[in-house]
Amino acid sequence: MTAGPSKPPAGGAMLPHSIVLNARQMPSYAYGHRSPIWWGTLGFAAAEGMGFALAIGAYFYLVFINGNWPLSAPAPDLFWSSLFTLVMLASLWPNHMAKRNGGREDLAKSRRDLVIMSVIGLVLLGLRIMELGSLHVRWDQNAYGSILWFLLGLHTLHLVTDIGDTIVLTALMFTRHGHGKRFSDIGDNAFYWYFVVASWAPIYLLVYWFPRWW
């Protein structure tokens, strides 16, 4: 046999099948990167992470264009934002537990962990509101105020999204849908939370500490 195809038939007929593999016994879901949803989550984290990176880039761009920073405003207060940061860091532990107990398909503990994560999320939202309320600059005051609110707004958007997702998943686990593949979803939800925490770290340093060092 040499060249690939022979004379083209006018469309041909459907090919018969020869079965070489059976999928009957394959599992119906799995955890982490074996699951397509994990890749979807990673994809969104990449796109959104790019958004964060560009916003951070824009911040530095404005710093270098202006030289003096934070323009005419005082540097932002540390209290609420630092408290927020501490709670965020502390949330890593229950988040890890949620992921682990989800992986063990332990319903009672998963419910508990998810409730804890939902409460933490709401507490963080409250802290974020206090944090925004204590800023010394408005978004329409100057470019510093604009980029500051932009960064915090972007992060708040992610915070709210994840909290919403967590609460829905928590509710789901208390219904009869709370079994099987939902346990794998707990892991993916926890994975996204890691992203929300990780993206906060550079923003916190940039917004709250950088103006003090510049």
Next chain:
Amino acid sequence: MTRAITSDDFDAVPEVTRLATGERGGLPGVQSEADAPPNPDELRDDQVDGPELSARLAKTWGTDQGLIGALSTVDHKIIGRRYIVTAIIFLFLGGLSAVAMRLQLAQPESTLIGPDLYNQLFTMHGTTMMFLFGVPIGEAFAVYLVPLMVGTRNIAFPRLNAYSYYVYLFGGLMIWVAFMLNIGPDVGWFAYVPLSGPEFSPGKRADFWAQMITFTEVAGIAVAISVITTVFKLRAPGMTLDRIPLFVWAELVNSFVIVFALPAVVTASAMLILDRLVGTHFFNPAEGGDALLYQHLFWFFGHPEVYIIFLPATGWVSAIVVTFARRQAFGYIPLVLSLIATGFLSFGLWVHHMFTTGLPQLGASFFTASSMLIAIPNGIQIFCWIATLWDGRPVFRAPLLFVIGFFFIFVAGGLSGIMLASVPLDSQVHDTFFVVAHFHYVLIGGNVFPLIAAVYYWFPKFTGRMMSERIGRWHFGLAFIGFNVAFFPMHITGLMGMPRRVYTYLPEMGWGNLNMLSTIGAAIFFASFVLFLYNIVSSARRGPLAGPNPWDAGTLEWAAASPPLPQNFDRIPVVTNREPLWAHRDALPVVAGLSVDNREQIVSTITHGRADLKESTPEPSIWPFIAAVATAILFIGSMFTPWAIVWGSIPLIVALMGWFWPKPSMEDER
């Protein structure tokens, strides 16, 4: 004779351990539901065969009748078809606005169109072509073809995919309705500040532009993520990385470029709309902002954008060249590596759009060099295609004719591009018709000609009927001549100094004859599209029946029926070769054991393509459509009051909850 595939080398089906992982689903030591034995009452495809299997699967995977059914569909082929048709309608709308501009420019001091309408026309033309046609058309083909080509039954995240289509549609409708109401944007397709800022563009026009960006880019990113996941995780068993069809590689790289480039333009347009609506100062130098920040953000996206438009086209070309050369691709590995290199390099170039803004000398030289560097992977690709044709036995049917048209036009565009990459020349012809000529050679040569080729090529798969070859040849002749007559003279008018974006010019400038010639060319080019449309419509009705594989092609989409049944394949194929259908001419090796009553498909591993899971994929749902409507309300409302972000989010949240909440009857879906 050719170095074609021989059955002995590749085609033997490997042993089961190389096709499947055989791993458990649960984590080590966990008694997981994932590993529960299959329900014995559920019918599986190793128990039925032939027409009965087809019919039952078609029912399981089908879309309901009626309006609600149509709006609930999650079938990637139906969504993909809508995407393709919508993007081509936008191509026609963009083309009509171009014809209007050309009529106005045909003679000096023409009074057909005034300056204000002309501004809207070139803005709508550029915006439509780049955002409503250029980006979506490549993704549209991916939505339809990638799942078929990798041998699966639906795209990953089919509801997200449906949602993104409606969001895109609503964004496009919004801006065109605004244009019809004479409040279309008039600030050019890249809407530079300060022109587009609050001071120089009061009113709503620029807001429509900025918000259209939000719509289309959200949609674009969502589709890209679905495509990436489909290629990574849903490939047929045995489809190792080096057996992925070149078209799929191109769409994969394209999706990566989209994921990393589109956030930049969303950031730019979000800052723009904030400056306009809530008084931020990102681009206002009086308050510490900076106009060039906008240009950096925009072109960080804008240059990759050119490759977002071009990369899918390379996929179409590769598929067509291989089929019509009757041999496997020459240089598969170099072709894949060039795609990847193009993807990376496309991010290194944005500053060449800003040479005239006064950059540091060294910076400018760096960007000139990297602009030229990208010619290397492009050159390699063109070389491999030509070598494939050279060494094969090419069959010159309409798809291949358009591919050859692409070679000539694109190379010409590349040459004028290399001229522009030199800073002194760019400074000279910047913002003249020379630039207009250049980017139309690149865009139309690099995307529209391959697109037409792709439509001729896959039309039998989409519709089950062949397009007329005779009309196809006429179409090609008209398109090739019309295009060159329209755009070649623009190089000269540009060198003669004619600026772009002017609604008219004086007779003394001496540009009249060349402009008349361009307009005649544009009319011929437009006529070729009318003929194309006629060919599409008449062939869809009366064309000869195609059968599954009319071109005797080698990739998996041709193993499905034409048009494909809802399940795509009655059983998932097993792949042993880059061109599976050339390797297995008598019987297709397949996997059995999937459910007939539930939507199951195979999830495989990224590199080796080993079957790992049999996972169920979502049923149809109306909620993605409702979520898209809610998104549209939120986005459009926020142009009028920032509070829309607050009240507009409530229906959106409700819709998202409906989307993710499992139906009472369906257990394992999301």
